[in-house]
Amino acid sequence: MHGWISHPDDVDAKVAEWSAQYPERFTAESMTQYAGRKVWALTVTDKSVDDAPKSKTMFYKPHAHEPAPIAGQVNVINSLLAGETLDGRPTEFDNDRVLTDALLTFIIDANPEGTATAPVEYWDGSQYTNDEFWAWMRGVDPDTGKMWKRVDLWDDTKEEKLPTRYGIVYEQISEHEYVEPNRHHSSTLFKWIFKLWERYEWDQMFSLHQTEFEKRDENCMIILPVLYGDQPEDIKEYETQWADYVVSAWADLDGGRPILESKPLGYSGEQRQYFVERWGRFYDKSRIITSEIQNNSPKTSPFLQMRLNEVAIRATVEFGLGQC
Numbered sequence: 001m002h003g004w005i006s007h008p009d010d011v012d013a014k015v016a017e018w019s020a021q022y023p024e025r026f027t028a029e030s031m032t033q034y035a036g037r038k039v040w041a042l043t044v045t046d047k048s049v050d051d052a053p054k055s056k057t058m059f060y061k062p063h064a065h066e067p068a069p070i071a072g073q074v075n076v077i078n079s080l081l082a083g084e085t086l087d088g089r090p091t092e093f094d095n096d097r098v099l100t101d102a103l104l105t106f107i108i109d110a111n112p113e114g115t116a117t118a119p120v121e122y123w124d125g126s127q128y129t130n131d132e133f134w135a136w137m138r139g140v141d142p143d144t145g146k147m148w149k150r151v152d153l154w155d156d157t158k159e160e161k162l163p164t165r166y167g168i169v170y171e172q173i174s175e176h177e178y179v180e181p182n183r184h185h186s187s188t189l190f191k192w193i194f195k196l197w198e199r200y201e202w203d204q205m206f207s208l209h210q211t212e213f214e215k216r217d218e219n220c221m222i223i224l225p226v227l228y229g230d231q232p233e234d235i236k237e238y239e240t241q242w243a244d245y246v247v248s249a250w251a252d253l254d255g256g257r258p259i260l261e262s263k264p265l266g267y268s269g270e271q272r273q274y275f276v277e278r279w280g281r282f283y284d285k286s287r288i289i290t291s292e293i294q295n296n297s298p299k300t301s302p303f304l305q306m307r308l309n310e311v312a313i314r315a316t317v318e319f320g321l322g323q324c
């Protein structure tokens with residue numbers, strides 16, 4: 001699709017182009033994941049301006065079966081650097097203000113090997129049922145032929161039965177170990193977050209995701225932290241207003257059908273515990289929200305998936321600037 005980039009080979013080429021053309025506004029840093037691909041942390045800001053008073057936001061994209069946030073981030077970065085998206089839509093940002101007053105870091109794809117292993121560049125609901133899609137996500141269970149299990153870390157020498165195809169959501173971190181990037185500190189995502197936190201201590205951390213909205217008419221939502229109820233009052237208030245701001249920007253977009261009321265992540269048991277253990281240390285320091293945009297459904301085209309991401313990022317940047 002014209003204007004869509006998500007494959008890591010294409011992202012790498014675009015990063016090289018931005019680095020060459022916009023060195024005063026663009027910084028590309030990488031860590032190489034076990035499989036050999038570069039996991040980028042891309043920072044956009046006017047480097048001649050002191051960073052201290054800037055509104056600082058980190059955007060990150062953990063899951064390889066959710067490619068639209070990559071395409072959305074590419075177009076946002078291109079809009080800020082070149083004044084337009086890849087398909088020639090003019091920037092929707094006040095570029096000068098954003099570059100001067102904001103510092104934006106994009107961990108554009110936390111598991112590029114997973115992204116590259118997907119059978120499609122976007123999931124539009126025309127080729128794979130959700131059951132087939134989920135089996136791409138977590139792997140194929142050898143007994144049922146359906147989706148394999150969800151764990152923070154697994155070791156393929158210790159499983160009784162291995163998936164007949166490994167899931168792309170898992171990042172390989174050693175010869176035999178695999179992790180879900182936002183659920184284990186050994187992921188390249190967390191290595192980046194811990195390293196960059198020391199440098200930036202972001203005001204806003206925005207986790208970009210997609211989900212299927214199988215039984216709902218809506219196609220996008222914001223989720224508040226799993227421990228929202230325990231966060232300091234000022235952080236809760238900030239996150240709620242930020243969520244509402246994104247939701248209202250989605251509602252203004254042609255095709256945007258947001259869930260209007262944003263709620264905390266509703267996990268219980270083991271899945272809740274992963275978030276408490278792995279993210280808990282950030283909940284009283286930063287403001288963190290998560291976006292979910294419909295995936296693998298004919299009701300939300302790939303272009304609309306990308307647009308909803310672009311709009312959520314734009315609204316987040318605007319909201320951050322309004323707070324400083």
Ligand SMILES: [Zn+2]
Binds near residue numbers: 063066208
């Ligand atoms: Zn996700």
